[in-house]
Amino acid sequence: DSEEMISITFVGKDGEEKDIKVPVGMSMLEAAHENDIELEGKVWKIPPVPSFCNEISLILCFYVMSGACEGSLACSTCHVIVMDMEYYNKLEDPADEENDMLDLAFGLTETSRLGCQVIAKPELNGMRLAIPAATRNFAVDGYVPKPH
Ligand code: FES
Numbered sequence: 001d002s003e004e005m006i007s008i009t010f011v012g013k014d015g016e017e018k019d020i021k022v023p024v025g026m027s028m029l030e031a032a033h034e035n036d037i038e039l040e041g042k043v044w045k046i047p048p049v050p051s052f053c054n055e056i057s058l059i060l061c062f063y064v065m066s067g068a069c070e071g072s073l074a075c076s077t078c079h080v081i082v083m084d085m086e087y088y089n090k091l092e093d094p095a096d097e098e099n100d101m102l103d104l105a106f107g108l109t110e111t112s113r114l115g116c117q118v119i120a121k122p123e124l125n126g127m128r129l130a131i132p133a134a135t136r137n138f139a140v141d142g143y144v145p146k147p148h
Pocket of ligand 1: 029069070071072073074075076077078114115116
């Protein structure tokens with residue numbers, strides 16, 4: 001049923017929680033945007049420079065990339081941390097491209113995913129997602145910092 005909605009909680013930078021309803025089939029990136037939740041993850045390392053950067057300055061290019069790629073797996077600013085292993089294990093395995101991008105994300109954990117690749121489905125009802133900056137102050141079930 002494509003009209004079905006699930007509940008998702010985003011835990012923000014200061015630990016404030018926002019419960020939202022997300023239609024099945026929508027990505028967590030889109031859901032965050034629609035509800036004025038800013039993901040804006042920091043980029044840990046400069047990603048491989050795409051070809052369009054040849055024409056313009058690297059600084060401008062980096063700015064464009066960190067402005068989020070709208071789900072095309074070319075940034076890592078949509079980084080979210082799944083707060084419960086139980087839910088993490090219900091997600092499809094990340095593609096190689098997603099893992100490559102996650103390696104560039106700041107504050108990577110064992111339950112990190114890119115929000116643009118996490119699509120709402122009924123089994124995810126009740127999932128809690130931390131925006132990475134929040135994890136410094138709040139215990140996350142299953143949180144395992146991943147060395148770079
Ligand atoms: Fe760029 Fe998800 S929005 S990788």
